[in-house]
Amino acid sequence: xxxxxxxxxxxATEGAIVQINCTYQTSGFNGLFWYQQHAGEAPTFLSYNxxxxxxxxxxxxxxxxxxxxxxxxxxxxxxxxxSASYLCAVRDGDYKLSFGAGTxxxxxx
Amino acid sequence: xxxxxxxxxxxxxxxxxxxxxxxxQHLGHNAMYWYKQSAKKPLELMFVYSLEERVENxxxxxxxxxxxxxxxxxxxxxxxxxPEDSALYLCASSQDLGQGFNEQFFGPGxxxxxx
Numbered sequence: 300x301x302x303x304x305x306x307x308x309x310x311a312t313e314g315a316i317v318q319i320n321c322t323y324q325t326s327g328f329n330g331l332f333w334y335q336q337h338a339g340e341a342p343t344f345l346s347y348n349x350x351x352x353x354x355x356x357x358x359x360x361x362x363x364x365x366x367x368x369x370x371x372x373x374x375x376x377x378x379x380x381x382s383a384s385y386l387c388a389v390r391d392g393d394y395k396l397s398f399g400a401g402t403x404x405x406x407x408x
Numbered sequence: 409x410x411x412x413x414x415x416x417x418x419x420x421x422x423x424x425x426x427x428x429x430x431x432x433q434h435l436g437h438n439a440m441y442w443y444k445q446s447a448k449k450p451l452e453l454m455f456v457y458s459l460e461e462r463v464e465n466x467x468x469x470x471x472x473x474x475x476x477x478x479x480x481x482x483x484x485x486x487x488x489x490x491p492e493d494s495a496l497y498l499c500a501s502s503q504d505l506g507q508g509f510n511e512q513f514f515g516p517g518x519x520x521x522x523x
Contacts, residue, residue, distance in 0.1 A: 303450065341412070341498070341514040386451070394439065394505040395464070396512065398450040
């Protein structure tokens with residue numbers, strides 16, 4: 300089966316940086332996605348990595364190492380609105396996404 | 409309407425009831441998905457449709473019955489559910505199946521409670 304691990308909860312201060320790690324063991328690899336989900340809302344796409352390295356998109360960056368089965372999502376200059384659950388998902392074939400259980404990030408003033 | 413919409417947003421039903429969840433995507437996509445999200449658990453893929461044909465049935469009990477009448481609409485028919493089926497049911501769509509980026513766009517979900 301697929302195994303996607305990420306921490307359950309993280310807390311950080313407004314203006315700080317938080318790094319959410321994700322490790323995976325899957326039967327195949329065809330890309331890794333990060334989604335943000337606010338309570339009671341739809342998951343929304345944040346980033347996509349298919350090759351090793353860093354992808355930067357404003358305050359959010361995502362890193363991938365395929366040989367290590369490892370990714371992280373970096374959130375910079377944290378704002379209160381960044382309090383949400385962050386979902387790591389690995390696509391192991393043409394379309395099937397396997398999700399981690401999500402990391403709940405709480406930003407404190 | 410834009411994006412992916414789902415109705416109803418909340419549903420409470422008894423174990424003997426029959427109800428249906430509706431999903432509509434306004435993105436011109438060809439693939440649609442049903443996921444189940446239980447508290448503190450990963451999203452579980454239930455069904456996948458591509459161009460109205462089912463391509464994935466992820467060992468889902470027969471009390472859940474999907475229907476895809478066209479590429480914009482997806483239904484999940486529910487009958488004789490169990491309390492453990494209480495969860496958030498999310499619909500998603502993507503341009504296609506297959507290689508490439510193919511980001512999945514999610515709807516807001518239906519919060520289902522089975523009494």
